[in-house]
Structures are given as C-alpha cells and as structure tokens.
Amino acid sequence: MSVVSRKYPELNISDRILLSAGPTNVNPRVYKAMNTAVIGYGEAAFSPVIEGISSMLAEVFQTEKNFTMALSATGSAGVEAGMSNLIKPGDTVIIGSYGFFCEQMAEMARRQGANVVLVDGEWGRALPPEQIQDEIKKHKNIKLVGMVHAETSTGISQPLEDISRIAKEHDALLVVDGVTSLGGSEILVDEWGIDYISSASQKCLGCPPGLSPVAVSELAFQTMDRVEKDISSWYFDLRLIANYWGPDRSYHHTVPASMLYALYEGLRIVLEEGVENRFARHQNNTAGLRAGLEALGLNVLSDEQNRLAQITPIAVPDGVDEGKVRQHLVNEYNTEISRGLGRFAGKVWRVGLMGESSTRANVLHLLSALEHILPQEGYEVAVGAGVSAASKFWSAG
Amino acid sequence: MSVVSRKYPELNISDRILLSAGPTNVNPRVYKAMNTAVIGYGEAAFSPVIEGISSMLAEVFQTEKNFTMALSATGSAGVEAGMSNLIKPGDTVIIGSYGFFCEQMAEMARRQGANVVLVDGEWGRALPPEQIQDEIKKHKNIKLVGMVHAETSTGISQPLEDISRIAKEHDALLVVDGVTSLGGSEILVDEWGIDYISSASQKCLGCPPGLSPVAVSELAFQTMDRVEKDISSWYFDLRLIANYWGPDRSYHHTVPASMLYALYEGLRIVLEEGVENRFARHQNNTAGLRAGLEALGLNVLSDEQNRLAQITPIAVPDGVDEGKVRQHLVNEYNTEISRGLGRFAGKVWRVGLMGESSTRANVLHLLSALEHILPQEGYEVAVGAGVSAASKFWSAG
Numbered sequence: 001m002s003v004v005s006r007k008y009p010e011l012n013i014s015d016r017i018l019l020s021a022g023p024t025n026v027n028p029r030v031y032k033a034m035n036t037a038v039i040g041y042g043e044a045a046f047s048p049v050i051e052g053i054s055s056m057l058a059e060v061f062q063t064e065k066n067f068t069m070a071l072s073a074t075g076s077a078g079v080e081a082g083m084s085n086l087i088k089p090g091d092t093v094i095i096g097s098y099g100f101f102c103e104q105m106a107e108m109a110r111r112q113g114a115n116v117v118l119v120d121g122e123w124g125r126a127l128p129p130e131q132i133q134d135e136i137k138k139h140k141n142i143k144l145v146g147m148v149h150a151e152t153s154t155g156i157s158q159p160l161e162d163i164s165r166i167a168k169e170h171d172a173l174l175v176v177d178g179v180t181s182l183g184g185s186e187i188l189v190d191e192w193g194i195d196y197i198s199s200a201s202q203k204c205l206g207c208p209p210g211l212s213p214v215a216v217s218e219l220a221f222q223t224m225d226r227v228e229k230d231i232s233s234w235y236f237d238l239r240l241i242a243n244y245w246g247p248d249r250s251y252h253h254t255v256p257a258s259m260l261y262a263l264y265e266g267l268r269i270v271l272e273e274g275v276e277n278r279f280a281r282h283q284n285n286t287a288g289l290r291a292g293l294e295a296l297g298l299n300v301l302s303d304e305q306n307r308l309a310q311i312t313p314i315a316v317p318d319g320v321d322e323g324k325v326r327q328h329l330v331n332e333y334n335t336e337i338s339r340g341l342g343r344f345a346g347k348v349w350r351v352g353l354m355g356e357s358s359t360r361a362n363v364l365h366l367l368s369a370l371e372h373i374l375p376q377e378g379y380e381v382a383v384g385a386g387v388s389a390a391s392k393f394w395s396a397g
Numbered sequence: 398m399s400v401v402s403r404k405y406p407e408l409n410i411s412d413r414i415l416l417s418a419g420p421t422n423v424n425p426r427v428y429k430a431m432n433t434a435v436i437g438y439g440e441a442a443f444s445p446v447i448e449g450i451s452s453m454l455a456e457v458f459q460t461e462k463n464f465t466m467a468l469s470a471t472g473s474a475g476v477e478a479g480m481s482n483l484i485k486p487g488d489t490v491i492i493g494s495y496g497f498f499c500e501q502m503a504e505m506a507r508r509q510g511a512n513v514v515l516v517d518g519e520w521g522r523a524l525p526p527e528q529i530q531d532e533i534k535k536h537k538n539i540k541l542v543g544m545v546h547a548e549t550s551t552g553i554s555q556p557l558e559d560i561s562r563i564a565k566e567h568d569a570l571l572v573v574d575g576v577t578s579l580g581g582s583e584i585l586v587d588e589w590g591i592d593y594i595s596s597a598s599q600k601c602l603g604c605p606p607g608l609s610p611v612a613v614s615e616l617a618f619q620t621m622d623r624v625e626k627d628i629s630s631w632y633f634d635l636r637l638i639a640n641y642w643g644p645d646r647s648y649h650h651t652v653p654a655s656m657l658y659a660l661y662e663g664l665r666i667v668l669e670e671g672v673e674n675r676f677a678r679h680q681n682n683t684a685g686l687r688a689g690l691e692a693l694g695l696n697v698l699s700d701e702q703n704r705l706a707q708i709t710p711i712a713v714p715d716g717v718d719e720g721k722v723r724q725h726l727v728n729e730y731n732t733e734i735s736r737g738l739g740r741f742a743g744k745v746w747r748v749g750l751m752g753e754s755s756t757r758a759n760v761l762h763l764l765s766a767l768e769h770i771l772p773q774e775g776y777e778v779a780v781g782a783g784v785s786a787a788s789k790f791w792s793a794g
Contacts, residue, residue, distance in 0.1 A: 004668045008449045011658055013442055015434040022651055023435050034431045034655060037412040038420050038605045040733050045410055052405045072607070073470040076650040077632045084629065108631045202651060208435045210469070210607060210653035232481065232629040234505045235474045251738075253473040254419055254599060256607035258431060259656065261408055271401045336437050341648075 016330075018357050019366055020338040021152045021311055022180070023202035023209050025356040026262075030207050033265035038257045042249060049260050054245055056267035057213050060182060060205075060275060061197065063189035066215035069245035070263055071198070071236065072256050075179040078198025078212030080108045081236040082175045083146075086196065086220060088227040089113025091143040094135055094172070096127045096163075100153035100342040105146050105177055112232065114143070123343060124154045124313070126306040129162035136170050143223075144173040144195070149187065150180035152350065153341045155302035155313040157185060164193040173220060179203060182213060183270050184282045184310045184354055195220040201259070204282070204310060206355030207266035210259040216242070282309035284397065285358045288390040289351065292367040295389030296374070296381045301348060312351045313344065317379045322346060325373055333369040363390055413727075415754050416763055417735040418549045418708055419577070420599035420606050422753040423659075427604050430662035435654040439646060446657050451642055453664035454610050457579060457602075457672060458594065460586035463612035466642035467660055468595070468633065469653050472576040475595025475609030477505045478633035479572045480543075483593065483620055485627040486510025488540040491532055491569070493524045493560075497550035497739040502543050502574055509629065511540070520740060521551045521710070523703040526559035533567050540620075541570040541592070546584065547577035549747065550738045552699035552710040554582060561590040570617060576600060579610060580667050581679045581707045581751050592617040598656070601679070601707060603752030604663035607656040613639070679706040681794065682755045685787040686748065689764040692786030693771070693778045698745060709748045710741065714776045719743060722770055730766040760787055 018025045039046055057068035071078055083105070087093060093114045095106045098121035109116050119135050121127035127147075136142055145167040149158055160176065167174045173195040181187050184204030189197060195217040202209035216238055224231065224239055231237050235253065243250040270278060286309045290300055299315040302308065316322040322339065326349070329335045340348030351366065353359075367386035374381050415422045436443055454465035468475050480502070484490060490511045492503045495518035506513050516532045518524035524544075533539055542564040546555055557573065564571045570592040578584050581601030586594060592614040599606035613635055621628065621636055628634050632650065640647040667675060683706045687697055696712040699705065713719040719736065723746070726732045737745030748763065750756075764783035771778050 002669060004665055008453060008661070008665050008668070009445075010665075011430055011433050011446070011661060013433050013436060013446075013658075016436045016440075018435070018437065020437050023437065023654060026435050031432050033408055035428050036408050036410050038415070038423050038599070039410060039413045040415065040417050040420065040735075043413075043727065043733065048406075049408070049410075056405060073474065073632065074650050074653060077470065080630065080632045104631070111629050111631055200651070202435070208653060208655040209651045210656055232508050233477065234501070234508055235470065235477045253471050254597070254606045256471060256605060256656070257420060258605040258659070259607055259653070261410075262655070264405070264408060268401055268405050268407075271405070272399060330440065336440065338437075 014334070017335040017362060017365065019351050019353065019362060020336040021350050021352045022354065024206060024352060024354045026208055027206050027266065027269055027356050029269060030262045030265045033261045034258045036261045041255045041257070042251060047249065049264050050245060053260060053264050053267060056271060057215065060267065060270055061187055061189045061215045063215050065190050066217050067242055068213065068215045069241060070260065071212040071214060071241065072253065073212055074209050075198070075200025075212050076104070077236065078200070078214050079105055079177045079179070081214065081238060082196045082198055083108045083112050084233045084236055085224050085231055085238045086144055086173060086175065087112040087114045090115065092117060092139055092141060093144050093146060094119060094132065094142055095146040096132065096158070097121060098125065098127050098154065098156065099123055099148060099151035101148045101151055101177055103342065105148060109146065124156065124301045125303040126156050126158050129166060132163050133166050136166060136172065142170055142172040144175045146175045148177040150178065150185065150308050150310055152180045152311045153344060155308045155311045155350070157306050157308045159306065160192050168193060173223060180310050183278060185279050189215050201263050201266065204354045205263070205266045205270060207262045210256060211263050279309070282353065282358050285353050285360060285363055286312055288360065288393045289353060289363045291393035292363065292386035292390035295385040296370065310352060310354050314349045314351065316347055316349060320374070320377050320379050322349060324377055325349070328373040329369060335366060335369060360394065411731070414732040414759060414762065416748050416750065416759060417733040418747050418749045419597070419751065421603060421749060421751045423605055424603050424663065424666055424753050426666060427659045427662045430658045431655045433658045438652045438654070439648060444646065446661050447642060450657060450661050450664060453668060454612065457664065457667055458584055458586045458612040460612050462587050463614050464639055465610065465612045466638060467657065468609040468611055468638065469650065470609055471606050472595070472597025472609050473501070474633065475597070475611050476502055476574045476576070478611065478635060479593040479595055480505040480509050481630045481633055482628055482635045483541055483570060483572065483617060484509040484511045485624040487512065489514060489536055489538060490541050490543060491516060491529060491539055492543040493529065493555070494518060495522065495524050495551065495553065496520055496545060496548035498545045498548055498574060500739065502545060506543065521553065521698045522700040523553050523555050526563060529560050530563050533563060533569065539567055539569040541572045543572045545574040547575070547582065547705050547707055549577045549708045550741060552705045552708045552747070554703050554705045556703065557589050565590060570620060577707050580675060582676050586612050598660050598663065601751045602660070602663045602667060604659045605656070607653060608660050676706070679750065679755050682750050682757060682760055683709055685757065685790045686750060686760045688790035689760065689783035689787035692782040693767065707749060707751045711746045711748065713744055713746060717771070717774050717776050719746060722746070722774055725770040726766055732763060732766060757791065
C-alpha cells in the first residue's frame, strides 16, 4: 500500500437509508448519469443538457412565465441569490418568520443591507396571511415579501396564495424558499404569482446536493435592471447566469457538468412518475408514517392543517436522549434521521420522506426500528403497533 | 418510448479530448468515486472525506499555516468569496490587470463597494512588481493586493514573491486567483505569504467543475472578524464555512457530497503522482507542444519568461477563421480547444494541457490534427513538422 493510501485510504462509505431532512437517497440512474463524460460548457453537444433542464424545471415549477435555470451551488445559495439580486441597501423587506430557515432568509436579506421587518409567527404553524396584511400596511415601498414554502425545521407547508395577493396589492415582489418543496408538493409558480423561487437538487428531486434550481419572473429581472450596480454578487448575478441559460449561451462561469447530468436525469425520473403522482406518493407515505407514530404515542409537532408531506417533526419524549436514538438508528439500522434546529434543537427529531427515500418500505423499516430502540432508551411502546397502524392506514386508503 | 423520453432523451454525450482552458478530462477513478453513496454531511462516516480533503489540499497548496477547505461552488466563486469576505465598502484595493480574469477580479471587488485601483500591465506579459510598488506608495490603508497567478486568457504565470513582500510592507493582504495553477504548477502559500488563494476542481486537479478549494491565512480570518457585519454573502462567509470544515463540523449548508468524493479521489491521484512530478509533467508536455507549434510557424503569444505550463495562447494566423478550426477539431478530431477572451477574442486559440489532459499523446494528436486542418483553412504548413519537432524536443530533453 502506498504512503498516500495509508494516509488517505480509498473512500469506503456504505449506502444509508436517508430519512433525514436532506440529502436524500439518490436514484441509481442519477449516479449513472454522473459517469457521463464531462465536456465543455460551450459545446453544441452540451446544449441539450441546459435546454432540457430549463424546460423540465418549468414543468415541475408549473410555470410558463418564469425563466428557469439551476444555479451552480447548493440550495441555500438560491435563497441568497434572490436576496442579493433583488435588494439594494436601504430597501425594506418583509419576511415571514416561523422557523429556522425563515430566520436564515432574514439574515441573508440583512447582509444585503435591507431593513428587514420580521413578521413573527409560531414555530409549528403556518403564518396567517392577515399578519402580513397588517404589517405591510404600515410601510411604504416594500421591496419584497419573503416566505419559506416548506419549512423543514417545523414541518409546515406555508400557503402562499393570499400572501401573494397581498404582496401584489402593495407592489412588492413575492420571493419564496422552495428548497424542500420542488418535486414533492405542488408549487404553482404562475398561478401563485411567485417572482423568485429557489430550490435544491438533493431533496425531492432525488439528486445529490450541488445545484439550486430557480424560477425568475420578468418583473424580478426588471427589478434587477433598476438596481444593477448594487448587486453584490457577480457569481450569483441572475442576469449574467440567464445569459448562459438562454439562447446566447454566453460564458459566465464553468458550470458543474456532472451535477447537471445528475439533475437532467433526476428531472426525467420526476416527469416519468408524473408530478401529481409524485406529490400523492409523498403525501401518502408520510400520512402512513404519522399513523404509525401516533400508534406509538409519539407526538407530531406540526399543525395538522398545514403539515408537510416531506418532513415530519416528532417531539422527543421526556427523558429520552434524542442523540442516542439517532445513533442507534445509524449504527444498528443504517438509517439517518435529523435532529432539531434552532429553538427545536434537542427537542425534536425530523424524519424526511423525500424523493427516492419516500417509500412504504422505508416507513415500515423506521417504525419497527423505533419500536425496538425506544424501549432501550426508556420509552415503552407496544412493539408492532406502529407498523401495524401504518399498514392499516394504507390498506384503508 | 415514453413521452418523457421523446421530449428529453437519455443523455448521449461522447467522451472528448479536452484541451481547452477547462474543464479537463476526468480520471476514471474520479468518476467511480462519484458513485459513492451520498450520506449526510454531519455523519461521522463523512468526516474522513472532509478531513482528508482539507489535509490533502494543505499538501498541494504547500501550506502548514493556512486553513484549507473547498467552497461549494465553482472556481470563480472562490475568487468572489475572497473579495466579499475581506472587503468592506469604501476599502481601497489594488488589483494587477494583465488579462481577462484580472478584470473579473476587479469587477468582483467593485461589487463589494471597494475603491479599486487597477495597475495596468500588458496582456501576454507578467506584471513587473515595480508597478505595484509605485502605485501602493500613493495610497494609505490599502486593504489588499489582488493578483491572478495563472492568467488563462494570456497564458502567463505571474511571479508573486516580490509582490507579496511589497504588500506586506504596506500592511495589505495578498489575495490570489489560483484557479488554473493548483496541481499544475508550484504554489508556495506559506513561503509566498498568501493570505487568501482560491482554485477550482476542474483544471489541474482532474475533477469535474463544482468546487473551489481555498487556503485562508489567520490574518485573513482576523480581518473578517473586523468587518463581520459587512460580509455580504452568508453562503460564502468563510468563517461559517470553516466552522463546518474544522473540528466542530457545525452545520452551515448541505455540502455537495458527490463533488467532494470526486475531489477526495482527485487529490489522492495528485499526491500519488507527487506534486513535483506533476508540475514537471505539465511543463514538459507544454514545452513539447510549443516546439511543435513553432515548427508549424504558429506564434505563441505569451512572454517566454513567464509562460504558463497549463495554457498556451496561439495567435490565429491572418486570414484563418478561428471558429472554423475549432469546429474541425470538435467534429473530426473529437477535441476541444478554447477561443480567446476579452481583447483576445477572435485573435487567439488557447490550448490547455492540464491534469489528466496533459499527456504527450494529446500533444501529438493536436499537432497532427492542426497539420491537417490548417491547410484546409488557408494556412499552409509542412505536414509532419509539428509532430516531429515535439518528438525531437522530448527525445532531446
């Protein structure tokens, strides 16, 4: 064995059942697509990749109006790009605050020099549109209203239609963090009048992390034209990136070919399944999981009316060490779930059922693992009750 | 065939001989590494990837002082991150200007609100340190001196030692664009006193595009501490990213696992070859190419004293359509070379011999292709002269 191999052994990472908040399991076809030869970003042979992704993204975002492309960075970069392209220092923006990623969006807006007005909701509930309405009235010239669509820290799906109407009545742009929603639940970009939405490759699209799909309205581009000299980021300048993704294919930066091959294949798989079928699968599997968790006496934290199909936050029972349970799951069941974030740290587990990871088999596997682990950690359950409840739920459905 | 497959056919991209300015050919071991299962960024099993990359990068950057990590975006993002983390609005910075990527660095600095003082050199020559010396004296409180180490638009390797000394004498940081140099030519981060240098996965490291390796000095981190509230980018906030790459492994964003697997394997290959051997290979193959080009009467534009081992800019002979020659190369010889950028657009071809692409076989292949193509495009050459000259050069060497 060479000196190098002793110091830096060959990678030896086993497959996991990824039921965390992301990344999720990758379809073997997507891994295979990444073996496609890297070629130049400007070649004619590369154009079908760019055009195909843009066009398939438009189908999944359900938009004919917005311009769709994928930014060469991970999901959180897409949220930041929205803020850095649309805000100029001194702008006032309203951001709904009902979870960890809402706060992160606000932080990104602040760093662009915005005067950020937070509209505080409750963690675990959707934000009532009236709260946005009440706040927006108090200000003039609100540049944008920023909302997280699928808040993975709390397992809430935030309705956007009323908020969009309110934003438009006040000439504010609607900017949406759709990191966890795209491909897993409905996003009607045109119908909801979303000016900018960003997502991620590694959640419901079943690809590895590394790209951030976005959909940008004409109004958003016009706004950028008005703030041009103030856009702080050259790398995330959406107009320069759109010049590459559009017919000119103008060089901006060397795009990550392998990740784009992955996304191309991932989007094909999404469309083959059909977006409606895919949304139904996410709903149905997570509903089965909830039935099972309830049968084990565990408490799903998010408000029933607006529960996410992607992520289920479970209250850690009193006296149980949440970290130990996750360790059991990794070590003995080869399964990842996520810890809580922010004010939910230590109090919550988060189970993701997204993309390839959203299967009935994974739900049953997790429930039976929990049935064996929880009693060892001091929380008694009726063994079999969770699995049985989930099966019954699906049989009934 | 499904409707989806008719609209979006399976990817069908053939391997190319990539002799462009990037991306370069990817080692099969690197493709294989990308098939490694994606797992969570916070798992213990993922730590060897992060620690291995950081440690191998330190070896290739030849630094024991700077903190090394890879940013989750492509090479140009690394340059921007240097600017956005170190500059606060109103700072004065000096940027050496002797090519397209120098101008791009200046643009990035401007967008951070810097007062940018350009020190204009000549395209195709290195910038004499005296010019930096003369300019820096005229100002107080220069925040940083920004230099491109390997200017791919002109094929110039910029010496940095004297400029580093000058910067330090004036308490300015030295910030370097090393996108094209890392793994292909010597970068002595510690010895040259570089405070921030960024590179790219897809040039001399032989990986796909998608990551930007960086090395950050303690002084650079201290400077960020002083400008904290002004760092415009949350996604590229180097201190937050370093908290993930350091022992705390604090969550910042979901890192692109597949790209990191690729970089891990790519760096192993670099160290197995040995950095000195690798640099010699790059030098030697490019020297052979130059000998061949000269035998064909073609003119290498860059100043002999500071020629890059990575990229060779060739003057397009009068009357020859540069685009047609590149088309011949792609269509008939399955080979990519690059066009000129900026003021060299239309006047220059750029041949990259980097990473896996830097082989004698590729040099001979390109020379014989040019020997056949150029006469068709109106430029007569002695067929066989280029190949013969390159072979003789290597036999003599």
